[in-house]
Amino acid sequence: MFAAIFFIRKISLVSIILLWLGLLTTTAETASVYKYVDENGVVSYTDQYARAQPFNPVEIEIWEPDQDAVSLRYTKMGNLYLYNSLYGPVTVTLKMNQKDNVIAHKDLSKPIIIAPRTEVFIDQVNYLGQGKLEFSYHFSVGTPSDIQEDHSNLRAPFAGSFQISQAFNGGYSHNLPGNRYAMDIAMPVGTPILASKSGTVLDMRDSYDGHSKNPADRAKTNYVRLLHADGTMTLYAHLKTGSGVVGPGQHVKAGQLLALSGNTGYSTGPHLHFAVQRNDGTRLISIPFNLKGITPKKGIWLDGQSAYVP
Numbered sequence: 001m002f003a004a005i006f007f008i009r010k011i012s013l014v015s016i017i018l019l020w021l022g023l024l025t026t027t028a029e030t031a032s033v034y035k036y037v038d039e040n041g042v043v044s045y046t047d048q049y050a051r052a053q054p055f056n057p058v059e060i061e062i063w064e065p066d067q068d069a070v071s072l073r074y075t076k077m078g079n080l081y082l083y084n085s086l087y088g089p090v091t092v093t094l095k096m097n098q099k100d101n102v103i104a105h106k107d108l109s110k111p112i113i114i115a116p117r118t119e120v121f122i123d124q125v126n127y128l129g130q131g132k133l134e135f136s137y138h139f140s141v142g143t144p145s146d147i148q149e150d151h152s153n154l155r156a157p158f159a160g161s162f163q164i165s166q167a168f169n170g171g172y173s174h175n176l177p178g179n180r181y182a183m184d185i186a187m188p189v190g191t192p193i194l195a196s197k198s199g200t201v202l203d204m205r206d207s208y209d210g211h212s213k214n215p216a217d218r219a220k221t222n223y224v225r226l227l228h229a230d231g232t233m234t235l236y237a238h239l240k241t242g243s244g245v246v247g248p249g250q251h252v253k254a255g256q257l258l259a260l261s262g263n264t265g266y267s268t269g270p271h272l273h274f275a276v277q278r279n280d281g282t283r284l285i286s287i288p289f290n291l292k293g294i295t296p297k298k299g300i301w302l303d304g305q306s307a308y309v310p
Ligand SMILES: [Zn+2]
Pocket: 166, 173, 174, 182, 183, 184, 272, 273, 274
């Protein structure tokens, strides 16, 4: 029986870590839980009021799903479950930080793929003796893919003609694995954003309002993420508040209206941020793409397709 359970969640570039520890020598009790952030930006939950401090936002990788999208459940019998609430698969990596006196039946170090909207039994893990037991996990959406470059000849994610304001390896903000091969297209708020390729809406958000030049506001960006048959994903971001016309789990065709462009989150002006991403086993990375043979370059004008009919 584990008496004291702490949930410690760290939001880092690519990972969400959930840690729990149990002390065998104390008796079970329920307690109030407080949230605090330490000097390293680690968000923790504790039942000790003295450690509770105001929450400070932590920068995360661009438009990763909410940290609650995957959750861990541990029963009194020692059964460990993981639940994926998303409409696409996730790849979870578990880590056992304390192995002394721990009985597990499986090799928990291997990545675990969890199907959409599914809870899976992982293992029965029990603890003997005194001390503590710690698990951590992180997840990334999708399943591992080796695709280095998307050759699928994507269509432009809009109709009309707009200028690329930042392209691959753009110095302003395209400098992380998840967005190194992304493009920004300046366009007025309210421009229809279209699917570049057929796929399924894996995740989306259109509830955020406002924008800033603070990178911490990356997490407050409205976006649609599509999962495609080859395992790659396309990302459409900074969308207008409340403009989404598709929902998670919905299949969309290339050219189908997804939402309207906006200026939400970490953004200095109205534009669309577009990227193709894949799961490399532990995280999302962006991959080079072209649009009907055109490699995005800063300053060039892109002509969208005329297929869109409002
Ligand atoms: Zn961008």
